[in-house]
Amino acid sequence: MSKILKFKSNLKCEGCVQAITPSVNALKGVISWKVDLTSRPAILEVEADAVTVEEIINAVKQAGYKIELLN
Numbered sequence: 001m002s003k004i005l006k007f008k009s010n011l012k013c014e015g016c017v018q019a020i021t022p023s024v025n026a027l028k029g030v031i032s033w034k035v036d037l038t039s040r041p042a043i044l045e046v047e048a049d050a051v052t053v054e055e056i057i058n059a060v061k062q063a064g065y066k067i068e069l070l071n
Contacts, residue, residue, distance in 0.1 A: 011035055
């Protein structure tokens with residue numbers, strides 16, 4: 001069963017989204033994801049079934065961005 005995880009991030013534009021795309025797409029267990037760039041901070045929403053919060057955070061951080069889980 002999949003779950004929706006939401007993270008706040010310092011992503012600011014489509015270029016930022018493109019920068020994290022290869023890292024997030026490479027994660028096994030991610031079904032889909034999107035970034036709401038209109039909110040501040042930007043919200044990354046991930047639908048996943050077999051990936052950990054830490055794996056998502058590490059993928060975004062490797063691309064050079066800050067991210068943390070929203071409670």
